[in-house]
Amino acid sequence: MIGGALAASVAVSAAACSGGGEQNSKTLVYWSMWKAGEPQAQVLSAAIDSFTKETGVKVKVEWKGREVAKQLAPTLNTRNVPADLIDSADRFVKSTFEATGQGLDLNPVYERPVPGEEGKSVKDVVDPRYRRYATEDGKAWLLPYEVLATQIWYDGKSLKDVADAPPRTWDELVRLLDGRKAARGGGPLALDADVADYPAYWTYQAVLADMGPGAFAAAATDRTGAKMDDPAFLAAVQKIEKLVKGGYFADGYNGSKFPAMQQKWATGGADFLLMGNWAPKETLTSAPKGFEYRSFPFPAGAAGKPVQSVSLIGFGIPRNARHSDAAQRFIAYFMNKERLSKISTVASNLTTRADIPVPAVQADVKKTLDGAETVPDLDGVKMNQSGWYTKVFQPSRHRSGHREDLRGAVRREAQEGDRRLLEAQRLMAATAVRKARPAHAAAxxxxxxxxxxxxxxxxxFVAPALLLYAVFYIVPTLVTAWISLNDWAGAGPMRFAGLDNYRRLMLDPVFHDAFTNTLVILFVVGGATFALSFVMTIILRDMAGRKAVRSIIFFPNIVSGIVLSILWGFLFQADGVVNTALRGAGLAHPPNWLGAHLFTVIMIGLVWAQTGFFxxxxxxxxxxxPRELYEACDLEGASALQRFRHVTLPLMWDVVGVCAVLWSIHAIKLFEFIYAFAGAAGQLPPTHVWNTAVYAYAEAFSGVPRYGSAAATGMVMLALVAVLVVLLRRLFRRDGVQY
Structure with missing residues (x-):
């Protein structure tokens, strides 16, 4: 009996390791985070070609880009997972695979021999530190092949004194910055603050230097908030606050669109840039000839010793991969020294093998990694406590003011003017129905x-349309309602939670701000849009060439919202067209549109984009x-406003009602303009400009997926749309006018 149980256990373990995939399979589907043509993609393509020649395994690779894990996540709970292998950043692999239980344990891959290196297995060539970071509770969820590390970058050619003696302590760094600030006449630090992670790097690095590894994670897991009020934590944060208030960051750092500031640094507009070791790759085309990429670690603080944070890029295999054996074989094949070294020689990046030569631009980073204690980037908070990072830590730097709740005022205003008219219409409609019934029955x-x-x-004839409506709207809506009652990460089993997701929404201050922003967009932006549309209607009514003007103002609606948002960002950044024009008009200090006025600029952009449509x-x-009605008004001496009020508006009242419904639906589900305009480099916008659609997206696709909360947000949005449509239908209900 014991032997049988042991055999069963071994069989189960083997099945778990293989993911249930085919053994010795001859095909492999590989989804990569790289885009075709990138250096890493070139390295992997060469390895894939040689792997196919040597093993006969045909690899179908798809260059998906940085969102590869998000694209794969919805399929993991099915039996037809489209990819057998992916590579991505550690935090995405962990949130997609490990947190949902849908990833294959990669420990068996570490035991595989490395082809072409006799006597060596994968575990022998991967730095033990990085294997430890990618393992939890004994399960290896990532096999890393590239190392990323954040340092302070500078041009060694122009700052030779820094290259000779880089600052080792915080005080030395401040003295260096003071000198460079005086020499430049402005801030020496470059920072693209619209990329949410980049300002976070400064705060985290200060906390890490002062309090040591784990302090940031402790603050993230402390539900009381006491850790963030710790004097040592506050002292670290205040260091960065002094840099901001002291003018150490270059002009425009919090009012530009990425990558404006890192390009400014590369062209000599700033001296230092805190960024990961991808900085040389991203700025190479902007840097002048002879630019010497050098870096030094964030200086030691109160903790007294240098600590280097790292993140990893590596492979993951879905648990239900059909060809997991082929995926494991390819991983072991790629970890061969000759093949992996091209990540260094071609892509100019660091690998997880200590015996591979380091590219010149990464020499300083490698020196630090060899001599300092290393820890997972951000203490692993973005992987393990992504909700705290997004909703608590980042919003602490972007607190929005209180906005007036307009719902009550708008409803009162909407109902007061036509209350008696609506009552009369209801009575007339009821009478007409009673009179019509006998006639209808006789007919x-x-x-x-x-x-x-x-x-x-x-x-x-109607049934096919109803069937499509039920399949593509009613059924998904019911499924969403069910998901909203569960805790679910998008893969793995659901856990029934009742109304807990809705309670969390009611208690979440970020959702409160998002809902308030949705109402502001709905009513304030909608009011401004309709006011301008009415004015344009009055002006265009008798204007010569009005068809041409109408085509021009409709133009924003034939261009993608993503394109419009990017254009809007470049217009309003610190050195954009708007501020350049304002300076030319004599305004020495134009507003920081993309900083304190970010939500206002979003509203202006929405008004501009939607006015032409309506x-x-x-x-x-x-x-x-009929023109005769306007001619009669002219004979009576009516003004343009009187004509609009007594003729135009009543006769197009039904169309105004349709427009109001269309705007309400659009305003509540608005997403792409806010996401693309206020976000940067694929990251979420600051939380103080979120609306409910962005909030739902963040819940589903930021860190560990929270589909239950995202679905609950969607149901709240649906309820809001339903209420508004019913109110608008009642408000705009009138008998048709014949003319």
């Missing part, structure tokens, strides 16, 4: 054969109004 009794045949064909619809309604 039905004496319907012609053709009419009866037409009625019999009604359902056969003006076009309203003008179409105006065009059908």
């Amino acid at each position: 039905a009794a004496h319907a012609s054969p053709l009419e009866r045949r037409r009625r019999r064909l009604f359902w056969p 003006t076009t619809i309203l003008m179409a309604a105006v065009d059908r109004i």
Whole structure:
């Protein structure tokens, strides 16, 4: 009996290690985080070609880009996972595989021999530190091949004194910055603050230097918030605050769009840049000839010793991969020294093998890694406590002010003016229905054969449309409602949670801000859009060439919202067209649009983008109004405003109602403009500009997926749309006007 149980255990373990995939399979589907043409993609392509020649395994590779893990996540709970192997940053692999239980344990891969290196297994060639970071509870969820580390970068050619003696302590760094600030006449530090992680690096590095490894993670896991109030934690944060208030960051750091500031650094507009060791790759095309990439670690603080944070890029295998054996073989094959060394020689990056020569631009980073204690980047908080990082830590730097809740005022204003008219219409409609019923019944009794045949064909024609509506709207809505009652990471089993997700929304201050922003967009932006649309309607009514003008103002609606948001960002950044024009007009210090006024600029952009659309619809309604009515107004001496109030608006009231419904739906589900304009480098915008759609996206795709919370947010949005549509239908309900 014991032997049988042991055999069963071994069989289960073997099945778990193989992921249930085919053994000795001859095909492999590989989704990569790199884009075709990138140096890493070139290295991997060469390895794939040689792997196929030597093993006969055909590899189908898809260069998915940085969002590869998010694209794969929805498929992990199925039996048809489309990829057998992916590579991505550690935090994405962990949140997609480890947190959901959908990743294969890669410990067996570490035991595999490395092809071409006799007597060596994968575990013998990978630095033990990095294997330890990618293992939790004994399960290896990532096999890393590239190392990323954050340091302070500078041009060694122009700052030779820094290259000879880089600052070792915080005080030495401040003295260096003081000298460079005086020499430059401005801040020597470059920072693209619109990339949420980049300001976070400064704060985290200060906490790490002062309090040592684990302090940042301790603050993230402390539900009382006491850790963030620790005097040592506050002292570290205040160091960065002094840099900000002291003008140490270059002008425009918090009012530009990425990568403006790192390009400014590369072209000599700033001296130092705190960034990962991908800085040379991203700035190479901007740097002048002879630029010497040098770096030094963040100086030691109160803890008294240098600590280097690192993050990893590596391979992961889905638990349900169909060809997991081939995936494991490829990983071991790629970890061969000759093949992996091309990450160093071609891509100019560090690998997880200590015996591979280091590219010149990474020499300083490698020296630090060899001599300092290393810890996972951000203490692993972005992997393990992503909710705290996104909703607590980052918003602490972007607190928004309180905004007036407009719901009550708008409803009162909407209902007060036409209350009596609506009551009269309801009475008239009820009377008409009562009178019509007998006539309708009589007509039905004496319907012609053709009419009866037409009625019999009604359902056969309507049924396909109803079926599609049910499949693509009603069923997904019901599924979303069910998911909102569960805790679910998108893969693995659901855990019924009842109304807990809704309670969390009600208690989450980030959701409160997001919901408030949604209402502000709905009412304030909507009010401004309709006001401008009405004004444009009055102006264009009798304007020569109005068709050409209508086409011009409609232009923003034929361009992708992503393109518009990027254009809007470049217009309003610190050195953009708007501020350049304001300086030319004599305003010495124009507003920091992308800093303190970010949400205001978003609202202005939405008004600009939507006014043309609604003006076009309203003008179409105006065009059908008989000109004789306007001629009569002219004879009576009516002003343009009186004509609009007594003729135009009443006769296009039904169209205005349709526009109001369209705007309400659009405003509540608005996503791409805010995400692309306020975010940067694929990261989320600051939380003080989120609306409910961005909040739902963040819950589903930021860190460990929280589909239950995202679904609950979606149901709240659906409820808001339903309420608004019902109210608007009642507000704009009138008898049709014949003319």
